[in-house]
Amino acid sequence: MASGGLQLLGFVLAFLGWIGIIISTAMPQWKMASYAGDNIVTAQALYEGLWMSCAMQSTGQIQCKVYDSLLKLESSLQATRALMVAAILLGLVAVFVAVTGMKCMKCMEDDQVKKMRMAVFGGVIFIIAGLAALVATSWYGNRVARAFYDPFTPVNTRFEFGSALFIGWAAASLAMLGGAFLCCSCPRRETSYPPTRGYPKNAPSTGKDYV
Numbered sequence: 001m002a003s004g005g006l007q008l009l010g011f012v013l014a015f016l017g018w019i020g021i022i023i024s025t026a027m028p029q030w031k032m033a034s035y036a037g038d039n040i041v042t043a044q045a046l047y048e049g050l051w052m053s054c055a056m057q058s059t060g061q062i063q064c065k066v067y068d069s070l071l072k073l074e075s076s077l078q079a080t081r082a083l084m085v086a087a088i089l090l091g092l093v094a095v096f097v098a099v100t101g102m103k104c105m106k107c108m109e110d111d112q113v114k115k116m117r118m119a120v121f122g123g124v125i126f127i128i129a130g131l132a133a134l135v136a137t138s139w140y141g142n143r144v145a146r147a148f149y150d151p152f153t154p155v156n157t158r159f160e161f162g163s164a165l166f167i168g169w170a171a172a173s174l175a176m177l178g179g180a181f182l183c184c185s186c187p188r189r190e191t192s193y194p195p196t197r198g199y200p201k202n203a204p205s206t207g208k209d210y211v
Contacts, residue, residue, distance in 0.1 A: 004103045007119060010181025011098055013174050014126040018091035020171025021133045025084040028054045028064060029162035031144045047162060050081050076143060083136035084168075090129035091175065098122025098182055123182025130175030137168035 028049035047054045054064040067073060101119030141161055148158050 006181055006184065007103060010123060010178045010184075011102060012178070013181065014091075014098070014123070014130075014178025015095060017130060017171045017173070017175030017178055018088070018095065018126070020167055020174060021084065021087050021091060021129070024133070024137070024164045024168035024171055025050060025088060027162075027164035027167065028052050030140060030164045031159035032162045033156075033159055048159065049162075049164060050077065050084065076139070080136045080140050083132045083139075087129045087132040087136070087172075087175075090125055090132065094122045094125035094129060094179070096122075097125060120183050123179040126179030126182065127176050130172045130179060133168055133175065134172035137165050137172065141165050 028051070029047045030049045031047070033046035045056045047056070052064045052066045054062055056062045070078070097118055099122075101115050101117070101122055103115075103119075144159055144161060144165075147153050148160065
């Protein structure tokens with residue numbers, strides 16, 4: 001029962017992490033304009049994401065523009081897109097694989113060994129998906145930080161970390177933690193020894209067999 005609870009906990013955490021990766025990928029707030037150290041007053045907030053850039057007016061109106069051409073984008077942004085999409089697809093595969101191996105499911109009840117292996121395999125895929133998302137968000141965040149501290153970057157073009165980055169980091173951590181729980185939920189094999197055979201006891205001789 002303990003391993004079943006750990007398995008369920010791992011799946012829930014990994015699934016929530018996968019949902020967070022999807023949300024982070026779709027959000028436009030990967031980086032937001034910063035005017036730190038300057039007295040510039042602006043009536044709008046600027047955001048940039050993987051798919052679009054947005055400007056929010058002081059009235060609350062938001063205007064977004066999708067990036068026109070894929071070929072005009074920076075190679076680092078294209079790589080970040082690819083890693084996040086790969087993490088989403090891997091998470092989708094991991095969900096189906098892990099659900100098949102869950103103890104509460106009726107699938108593959110005849111072969112418990114294969115069922116446990118499916119759960120562990122799903123956990124491994126969740127870990128890989130979390131790593132892909134973690135690499136993508138950390139790489140993007142490193143680029144934002146380097147541009148922010150670059151003295152040659154104009155003050156009005158500096159950006160800070162957006163909320164999508166923090167969601168991505170948290171989601172990647174949840175996916176990897178849940179995947180690790182799924183991998184650890186497999187119970188250890190107990191060494192089974194063949195039962196010892198009892199030797200038959202010799203019946204006492206009554207002497208009637210002799211003539």
